[in-house]
Every structure is written in C-alpha cells, then in structure tokens.
Amino acid sequence: MNGKKTEPPKPRDLLARPWHDLRISVMDRCNFRCPYCMPQSVFHDDFAFLESGQRLEFSAIERVARISARLGVTKLRLTGGEPLLRPDLTALIHRLTALPGIDDVALTTNGVLLDRHLNTLHDAGLSRLTISLDSLDPVVFEHMSGGRDKLGAVLTAIDNAAKRGFPGGIKINAMIQRDVNEGDILPLVSRFRNTGITLRFIEFMDVGTRNHWRQSAVVPSAIILQRINALYPVEPLAPLYRGEVAQRYRFTDGGGEIGFISSVTAPFCGDCSRARLSSDGQIYTCLFATTGTDLRPALTSPDDEALEALLRRIWQGRADRYSEIRNPEPQPDSGERIEMYYIGG
Numbered sequence: 001m002n003g004k005k006t007e008p009p010k011p012r013d014l015l016a017r018p019w020h021d022l023r024i025s026v027m028d029r030c031n032f033r034c035p036y037c038m039p040q041s042v043f044h045d046d047f048a049f050l051e052s053g054q055r056l057e058f059s060a061i062e063r064v065a066r067i068s069a070r071l072g073v074t075k076l077r078l079t080g081g082e083p084l085l086r087p088d089l090t091a092l093i094h095r096l097t098a099l100p101g102i103d104d105v106a107l108t109t110n111g112v113l114l115d116r117h118l119n120t121l122h123d124a125g126l127s128r129l130t131i132s133l134d135s136l137d138p139v140v141f142e143h144m145s146g147g148r149d150k151l152g153a154v155l156t157a158i159d160n161a162a163k164r165g166f167p168g169g170i171k172i173n174a175m176i177q178r179d180v181n182e183g184d185i186l187p188l189v190s191r192f193r194n195t196g197i198t199l200r201f202i203e204f205m206d207v208g209t210r211n212h213w214r215q216s217a218v219v220p221s222a223i224i225l226q227r228i229n230a231l232y233p234v235e236p237l238a239p240l241y242r243g244e245v246a247q248r249y250r251f252t253d254g255g256g257e258i259g260f261i262s263s264v265t266a267p268f269c270g271d272c273s274r275a276r277l278s279s280d281g282q283i284y285t286c287l288f289a290t291t292g293t294d295l296r297p298a299l300t301s302p303d304d305e306a307l308e309a310l311l312r313r314i315w316q317g318r319a320d321r322y323s324e325i326r327n328p329e330p331q332p333d334s335g336e337r338i339e340m341y342y343i344g345g
C-alpha cells in the first residue's frame with residue numbers, strides 16, 4: 001500500500017457513453033419571446049417564472065460543476081432562458097473557469113445585453129461565445145424574437161465580440177423554420193463568411209410541448225447545405241472530437257467554416273455526453289427528458305461524497321436516445337417534455 005487514494009473510474013451510462021459536458025441554465029426568464037421556444041401566448045406577463053430565491057446560488061452551481069468535473073466533465077456551457085439576465089454572471093464564470101478539470105466554459109446568448117458585458121466576460125476567462133441570430137431582416141427578426149426586436153443591438157454585439165476575440169472562437173446559431181426564415185440562409189452565410197465567425201444552422205426541434213412543432217416546419221440540414229453549396233461550394237470536415245454536435249464544412253475558397261445541428265434528420269445520440277442543470281437544481285440527462293432528478297436535497301448537505309455518488313448513479317442509469325427513436329417516426333407523446341427555456345439550450 002502506498003497510501004494513495006485510487007480514483008474510481010469515470011462513469012459510463014447504460015450505452016457506454018462517458019459524461020463530458022454540463023449545460024447550466026442560470027436563468028429561466030428571457031427578454032425575447034421566440035415563438036419556437038417561449039411563445040408569448042404561453043409565457044405572458046402573468047407566467048409563473050421562478051422567484052430569484054428559487055434559483056441555485058452560484059456556490060451551489062459551482063459545487064455541482066466541481067463534482068461533475070471529478071466524474072469526467074471538462075466543458076461547461078451557461079445558457080437559459082437568457083443567461084445575461086442573471087445578475088453578476090461574470091462572477092460565476094470566474095469561479096467556474098478556476099475549477100480543476102474544467103478546460104472550457106462557454107456561453108449561449110441572444111446577444112441583446114452582450115455588448116456591455118464583453119470585456120468582463122472575456123476577462124473572467126470565458127472561452128467560447130455563441131450568439132443566436134435567426135434573421136438579418138428586421139421584419140423577420142421582429143417576428144422570431146416575439147416582437148421584442150433588438151436586431152441592431154445584437155449585430156453591434158457580434159461585431160464588437162469579433163473585435164474583442166474569444167480564445168475558443170465565436171459562433172452564430174441560426175434556427176431555420178420553413179416559410180419563416182428560409183430566406184435568411186444565404187444572407188447569413190454571406191455576412192459571416194470570411195469573418196472568422198462560424199455560422200451554424202439548427203433544425204427546428206420538438207423540444208418541450210408548447211412551441212407548435214411539426215415535422216413539416218423543419219428544413220432539413222441537407223436542403224440548407226445544398227442551397228449554400230450551389231453558391232459557395234463547401235466540403236465536409238472530420239469531427240474534432242467524439243460527440244461533436246455539429247457536422248462541420250469548410251468553404252473550398254478558404255472563406256471559413258459552417259456547421260449543421262441536425263437533431264431531427266441526423267440524430268447524434270450515439271455519442272451524446274451532455275447533461276443539463278436547470279436553474280432550480282434539477283438535473284436532466286436528455287434535452288427531451290420528461291423527468292429529472294432534484295439535486296437540492298443533496299445540495300443542502302455539505303457531504304460532497306454523497307453528491308458525487310448521486311451524480312454518478314444518475315449518469316450510470318442513463319439510456320436516453322430520444323432523437324434516434326423519434327427519427328424517422330415521430331413518437332406518440334409519452335409525457336410533458338421539459339421546456340428548453342427551463343432546461344437550457
């Protein structure tokens with residue numbers, strides 16, 4: 001015996017998948033009402049969002065992240081709702097980037113409040129920034145933000161973020177819906193080619209149960225790719241790592257990269273290494289989950305070993321592969337799926 005404690009092996013789920021990513025919803029509220037995520041008719045002025053005291057404090061989020069890192073998590077993504085509505089978010093980022101084992105902290109934002117926070121986010125150690133932008137057309141943007149508009153503020157923030165630079169780069173997420181913003185595909189590509197910013201197209205997904213999802217509104221990535229390729233030829237790139245969500249392509253003329261997140265037409269559950277933590281402390285092992293596990297009882301005790309054992313059990317019991325099962329046949333609803341604003345995108 002050399003007296004050294006041997007580390008238990010990192011957990012694998014029931015499909016032998018390791019756990020690498022934790023997405024943390026720091027805020028359930030949002031300053032947009034994108035109809036495909038938080039339609040105004042449901043998320044109206046009287047909607048019962050969490051009270052601030054119900055949201056996990058930074059110390060609890062940090063603790064879950066620290067213990068997740070012991071189990072194999074290396075990447076964190078802060079999301080929501082709109083994460084920049086959470087007061088003092090950069091203080092949390094500071095704490096998370098300092099955690100042993102965590103080598104990448106990213107943020108997904110609608111960009112409205114981004115410009116004023118760029119320097120502090122950068123200085124807190126944020127590695128990667130993803131900004132959602134579904135349209136460059138003011139009328140379409142207004143519709144897709146649920147009448148909130150702010151296209152000018154988002155574009156300014158994107159330009160200034162590009163000047164500021166983030167070590168892991170900047171991405172734009174564009175969710176394309178049939179007959180809504182299909183006309184934006186080529187303008188978005190033209191705008192972000194040759195800028196160093198990676199544009200990614202996301203298929204409209206059946207997350208939650210309140211966004212009126214229907215298969216006919218999905219524009220398959222293959223169609224988007226065809227349209228882009230006809231104007232700006234592209235070639236596929238090999239995945240950078242196992243479990244990469246986006247299929248990546250590069251412009252053959254050296255204009256940079258684009259990506260496709262094709263949860264509906266080309267599911268990627270086989271390598272899915274993500275769990276999600278809601279702002280009130282529930283953990284979910286799939287974006288399409290109907291139930292999660294409440295971490296709050298374990299968080300009220302200072303016993304880190306017990307929290308680690310609980311997280312290990314949760315990951316080891318995971319068998320989720322919703323997108324693979326849904327594709328090609330949409331499944332009958334098996335229950336209320338958790339909404340994306342709550343679980344985090």
Ligand code: SAM
Nearest residue numbers: 037080081082108109110132173175204205345
């Ligand atoms: N509010 C932030 C934002 O919009 O970037 C972060 C949270 S939002 C839920 C994260 C991402 O989820 C956004 O890029 C959004 O476009 C995407 N999203 C939301 N609902 C979706 C849906 N039904 N299908 C596909 N993507 C969706």
Ligand code: SF4
Nearest residue numbers: 030032034037081110
């Ligand atoms: Fe808000 Fe993002 Fe959902 Fe739009 S996609 S409503 S910005 S959380």
Ligand code: SF4
Nearest residue numbers: 269272286287322323
């Ligand atoms: Fe992962 Fe669930 Fe999405 Fe499949 S459907 S990739 S298991 S989050």
